[in-house]
Amino acid sequence: MTETIPTTPINVLFLCTGNSARSILSEALVNDLGQGRFLGWSAGSHPSGQPHPDGLKELSRRGHRTDLYRSKSWDEFEGADAPRMDIVVTVCDNAANEVCPVFPGDHISVHWPAPDPAHVEPIAVRQQAFADVYDLCRARIEALIALPQDALADRATVQAIAGIST
Template sequence: MMSKKFNVLFLCTANSARSIMSEGLLNHLGGERFQAFSAGSKPGTQPNPFAIELLQKIGHDTGYMYSKSWDVFEGEDAPKMDIIITVCGNAANEECPVWPGHPITAHWGYDDPHGETDEEKRHSFAQIFCQIKHRIELLVSLPDEKIEHLANIRAIGEPDVLNGVNA
């Protein structure tokens, strides 16, 4: 018997690279147990093509992905989040909306992928992609009972209980 799917929201300022890669990787690697989303406080116009390229290389359908504001997840009709993870320092330091319920929160900081040439950018994106993939694999390996236990701890006031998943 499968238990509920956990909704996970990845936040980054522009919602164009790190949060998009996190969303895609979690949906790809944990799609049976997790439903990942991403958003930004000041979203760009579109996902970064280097992020999309990496997700497509692993066979992930990126057709549904777009840069969006975290406002999308504030309304009554928005999916209730179980876990919210910031993936850039700016988003972690911003005042986030008050999310319904008591989602688990964490900060998984990654450097902003960069480079002067396309080759340098691809290399930088690949490094960050591997770091994200490692953390996603750790999250996916947690049994449902552990995640539910962490959610219960968060509900009584312990912040950032998933920060330990940062090997």
């Protein structure tokens, strides 16, 4: 039996507080790896106003376009004209006591924690932190896009990608 590919992309929103690093990396990865089956978005509850320069450097270094991404508020995704999200992923780091935003609506909500590389010092260590977070996000997104269509509606399956049981 051949799996049916949906005619509309699966919208995935990545949320964090500042929308400058982890969520931007994830948005770019979903858009580039999802090959039209997935469409990535990102936002923050308190956006920083711009993507972190080291995040953009990491994306560029890995072959991604960077001109498509900006830091934005999740308010852009709450109106009637906003795209309907199928999956909402928070990427805040529980170990750092970050408060993850809660996004209302009818969607699969999961938490894929990742350390925030934006505040790591010195610069050389921060650049490696961005590379490490990129690799973590890429592994999770590759697992997500490899899931069969019916598994995408199962919260426990999508959550398990982060190595965390529900």
